[in-house]
Amino acid sequence: MNYxxxxxxxxxxxxDCGHICFLHTQQALVEYYPIDIDLFYGKSNPWQDIIDKVAGDQEHYIHIEQMSSFQSFKAMEDFVANKVDSLNFRSSLEETLRRPGPFRHFKHQVEQSAYRESWFDFKSxxxxxxVKLQLDDHKI
Structure with a gap:
C-alpha cells in the first residue's frame, strides 16, 4: 500500500517531537504516544488505550522508529557540508560537532543563526x- x-x-x-509511532497497514491510520510516557504519566496513563490497541493488533501495525543518534548526527554533518555557505559559520559548526555535547550545542548555535529555518526544513x-525508507523496508 502506498501512503x-x-x-x-x-x-x-x-x-521528531518525541513520539512512538505506528502505522496501520490496512487503514493507513497513525497511532502514537510519547516516548517518555512513564516519566510524565506514571500509572494514570491517558495513552493506554492506544498502547493496548496496537499491542492487540501487531500484525497490522508497523512501528516507525526515530533516527538513531548516529543517523541524526549524520544529518547534522550533511546539513553543515551541503547547506551552510558561510565559511565561518560552517567552520564553527564543524568544530561544534567534534566537541562533547554536539546535539545540544549544534541546536543552540543553529537556532541563533540565519540558518534556523533552513535547518528545520532540512531536518524535516x-x-x-x-519514514519512507522504513515503509519501503516493509514492502508496503
Whole structure:
C-alpha cells in the first residue's frame, strides 16, 4: 500500500517531537504516544488505550522508529557540508560537532543563526526520507 505524503509528513513530525509511532497497514491510520510516557504519566496513563490497541493488533501495525543518534548526527554533518555557505559559520559548526555535547550545542548555535529555518526544513526532509525508507523496508 502506498501512503500519501500527508501521512508520511505527519509521522515524520511526530517522531521528531518525541513520539512512538505506528502505522496501520490496512487503514493507513497513525497511532502514537510519547516516548517518555512513564516519566510524565506514571500509572494514570491517558495513552493506554492506544498502547493496548496496537499491542492487540501487531500484525497490522508497523512501528516507525526515530533516527538513531548516529543517523541524526549524520544529518547534522550533511546539513553543515551541503547547506551552510558561510565559511565561518560552517567552520564553527564543524568544530561544534567534534566537541562533547554536539546535539545540544549544534541546536543552540543553529537556532541563533540565519540558518534556523533552513535547518528545520532540512531536518524535516531527513525525517520524511527516514519514514519512507522504513515503509519501503516493509514492502508496503
Amino acid at each position: 500519501n505524503d500527508n501521512i508520511i509528513k505527519e509521522i515524520a513530525e511526530l517522531i 526532509q531527513c525525517n520524511i526520507d527516514w
